[in-house]
Amino acid sequence: AQSVTQLGSHVSVSEGALVLLRCNYSSSVPPYLFWYVQYPNQGLQLLLKYTTGATLVKGINGFEAEFKKSETSFHLTKPSAHMSDAAEYFCAVSGEGGSARQLTFGSGTQLTVLP
Amino acid sequence: DAGVIQSPRHEVTEMGQEVTLRCKPISGHNSLFWYRQTMMRGLELLIYFNNNVPIDDSGMPEDRFSAKMPNASFSTLKIQPSEPRDSAVYFCASRILAGAHEQYFGPGTRLTVT
Numbered sequence: 001a002q003s004v005t006q007l008g009s010h011v012s013v014s015e016g017a018l019v020l021l022r023c024n025y026s027s028s029v030p031p032y033l034f035w036y037v038q039y040p041n042q043g044l045q046l047l048l049k050y051t052t053g054a055t056l057v058k059g060i061n062g063f064e065a066e067f068k069k070s071e072t073s074f075h076l077t078k079p080s081a082h083m084s085d086a087a088e089y090f091c092a093v094s095g096e097g098g099s100a101r102q103l104t105f106g107s108g109t110q111l112t113v114l115p
Numbered sequence: 116d117a118g119v120i121q122s123p124r125h126e127v128t129e130m131g132q133e134v135t136l137r138c139k140p141i142s143g144h145n146s147l148f149w150y151r152q153t154m155m156r157g158l159e160l161l162i163y164f165n166n167n168v169p170i171d172d173s174g175m176p177e178d179r180f181s182a183k184m185p186n187a188s189f190s191t192l193k194i195q196p197s198e199p200r201d202s203a204v205y206f207c208a209s210r211i212l213a214g215a216h217e218q219y220f221g222p223g224t225r226l227t228v229t
Contacts (some may be wrong), residue, residue, distance in 0.1 A: 032216050043119075043206055043220035044158075051216075090158070094216040102148075102171075103218055105158050 002027045002093050006106035014114045019063075019078040021109045023091030026072065033074040034092040034103065035065055044090060050074065061085070086113045117141070119221035121207050127227045133195040136224045139188055140209030148218060149182055149192050150206040158206075164190065165212055197228045 007022040025031055032051050036044040048059025055067040061084075065076045074091060091106040120139040128134055140147050149161040162172040167184045175182070179198070184190040194201055204225050208218040 034217055036220075041223075041225075043222045044208075046217050046219070049217055102160065102163065103216065107157050 002031070002095060002104040004091050004093050004104055004106035006089075006091050006109050008109055009107065010110045010112065012112040012114060013081045015083055016080050019076070019081045019085065019111065021076040021089050021091075021111065023065075023074045023076065023106060024072055025074060025091070025093040027093055027095050029095035032094045033065075033067060034094075035059065035063070035074075035076050036090045036092060036105075037061075038088045038090065038108075040087075047076070047089075081111075081113045083113050083115065086111055119207055119209055119219055121205075121221035121224050123224060124222065125225045125227075127229065128197055129229055130198055131196045132228075133193065134197045134201075134226060134228075136192040136205050136207075136226070138190045138192070138207030138221060140190070140207070141219055142188070144209035144211055144219070145187065146210045146212045147184060147190050148208040148210075149190070150208065151203045152206060152223070153203045161192070194226075197226075199228045202226055202228050 003026045005024045013019055034049045035047040037047050038044050047063050048057050050057050050067045058064045063078045065074050067074050088108045088110050090108050092103040094103050122137045146165050148163040151159045161174045162182045164184045182192045204223045206220050206223045208220045210218045
């Protein structure tokens with residue numbers, strides 16, 4: 001079984017400040033991990049993914065995330081927030097084998113960027 | 116390359132009417148998913164297909180919901196009869212079965228049942 005917990009349903013940061021969105025996962029198999037972003041009235045867009053190899057992965061729009069197996073975490077960061085980063089962010093996990101190959105999503109974190 | 120295409124983008128219908136949502140996956144993708152998103156329940160997986168075959172429909176809320184995938188480039192989600200509680204945004208997503216599991220989402224259909 002897989003699960004994802006996103007700490008904080010709402011996060012506010014000032015423009016130019018560090019963005020940190022938290023994600024912890026549970027998986028009985030080696031996980032694949034993803035972050036998606038959803039802008040208002042749009043579908044989910046893949047930001048970045050971790051499959052194997054380097055644990056620090058870089059995505060689009062300056063975002064990156066680090067896979068920490070010991071902490072079962074995959075937090076999303078961006079050094080300097082921009083107004084255009086305001087959106088909802090979803091963390092997701094999948095793994096090998098049967099239904100584990102399907103994505104399990106967290107409940108989402110709404111990011112607000114203050115001027 | 117075109118992404119996942121969904122139609123219509125918006126649908127407003129009266130309770131009791133039949134609603135059909137349509138999806139065209141990305142060319143070459145052989146796995147297709149239907150999701151529903153609401154404020155109360157978040158993102159829910161309704162059903163998914165591999166190679167046009169339904170694999171898991173345990174997320175379909177009731178018998179009023181049905182989904183088909185007659186070929187690799189088209190899928191429908193039908194609600195009959197529709198009810199106000201079906202109001203939500205419905206997303207279609209596709210992926211390559213042998214890939215690294217990431218799914219690509221369409222823009223969604225916003226359904227309002229009055």
